[in-house]
Amino acid sequence: MDGNILEDMRGALRGPITVPQDPAYDSARRIYNAMIxxxxxxxxxxxxxxxxxxxxxxxREHDLELAVRGGGHSGAGLCLVDDAVTLDLAPMRWVRVDPVARTARVGGGSLxxxxxxATHAFGLGVPAGIMSTTGVGGLTLGGGHGHLTRKYGLTVDSLIAADVxxxxxxxxxxxxxxxxxxFWALRGGGGNFGVVTSFRFRLHPVADVVVGVTLWPVEQTRDVLRWYREFLPQAPEDLSGxxxxxxVPPGPPFPEEIHGHKMCGVVWCWTGDPDAVEGAxxxxxxxxxxxxxxTAPMPYPVFQAMFDELIPAGLQWYWRGDFFDAIPDEAIDVHAKYGENLPTALSTMHLYPVDGAAHRVDAADSAWGYRDATWSGVIGGVDPDPANAETIRRWCVDYWQDLHPHSMGGAYVNxxxxxxxxxxxxxTYREHYDRLGGxxxxxxxxxxxxxxxxxxPSG
Known part of the structure; x- marks a missing residue:
């Protein structure tokens, strides 16, 4: 960057600017995915x-490249571009809750x-994600799903305003x-339309939840998935899984005799009467x-942070996803094959339910293109060692290529x-793409x- 431009920027902005010559540069450019x-x-x-x-x-005036970083959780690393300017919103981490109106304003750099x-203090919450380290901005702009989606819909279904x-x-x-x-485009259209400096959300009753984990040996994947595909869509919306x-990670609550064993399983979230969870x-x-x-009762923020230490920032990541409206036997065979051949201890595959309340929003009401999907799937190759980067990438791509013919064609954009x-x-945007281009x-x-x-852009 031209030195004069840099000095002009430093003079105009309140926040600091870090460049390659600065001692803090390497830490400043570090994001969640160390493969980037x-x-x-x-x-x-x-x-x-x-x-x-x-x-x-x-x-814009100096014809520079631009990227935007909210929480820095982008698996694809889109918040960093070589030789570009990254706008880092991390200093804008704040939340203001109005418990009477049941709304919250959230800074663009918040996690x-x-x-x-902030919302749990009032017994309220937003349906968003499964890890507390995820950025609010990127997750929301992609549409957002998580433990509470069956009960309260997508994250964008709770978005009521944004400053851009x-x-x-x-x-x-x-x-x-x-x-x-x-506003329609922001609800699922990603970071294409501007820099969101704050979000305003409608809040929902969320206090303690009951968390559950059920595991079976990976050899039983076929039987478990055949059961799961029938059971969950018919379950009460208080139950997500x-x-x-x-x-299996080495640590509580898992007994030592199953540590490191390959398993299939379901992670449950129950928002109903705690005494009724075992029946559910x-x-x-x-x-x-x-x-x-x-199963155990747990404050919702504790549940959201449950996986943070298991998969912290700084690991090698490669992921791909797809939407599914069904889980046919042919897809189950693919899952069984690749589940038995997980390449590393942290590599995984998740199928997140996106039915229930998310299905009751009309497809035309937001940019999210798959209101008819039942699951959002992601395959993640994960490992701390850069030497294994190609191994996890190859497993993920092969898995995705074998599974994709059984998908709906597009994926959760994130x-x-x-x-x-x-x-x-x-x-991913289906019939919405042309409108979004306009x-x-x-x-x-x-x-x-x-x-x-x-x-x-399409005129």
């Missing part, structure tokens, strides 16, 4: 919306941990009554006797890999915001 090793020209830590507006103006902590810095540096507040086309293939999941014995079954084609983005042309005709799963 990119070197931006500058990292601008934006203190507030004013910083974002000024930084966007500088980038789910911030949101869950546009490509021309202007600032707008958008909702169903203000810039409604932009994502299916997983995994190697009594059917877990139907496919086969579980090797492990555990589960699309960086090396996937533009056709995958189009498949909105993109209206608000960002030069495609300034293109470091994302990009929607091309």
């Amino acid at each position: 090793d990119r070197r931006p020209a500058a990292i601008v830590r934006c203190a507030d919306a004013g910083d974002v507006m000024d930084a966007v103006d500088f980038v 789910l941990a911030d949101l869950d902590h 810095v546009m490509a021309d540096g202007s600032f707008v507040t958008t909702s169903e009554s203000e810039h409604p086309d932009l 994502f299916f997983a293939l995994l190697a 999941v009594a059917a877990v014995r139907e496919p086969a006797p579980p090797a492990f079954h555990f 589960f699309i890999g960086a090396d996937e084609s533009q056709d995958r983005v189009k498949a 909105i993109k042309h209206r608000y960002d005709p030069e495609n300034l915001f293109h470091a994302n799963q990009n929607i091309k």
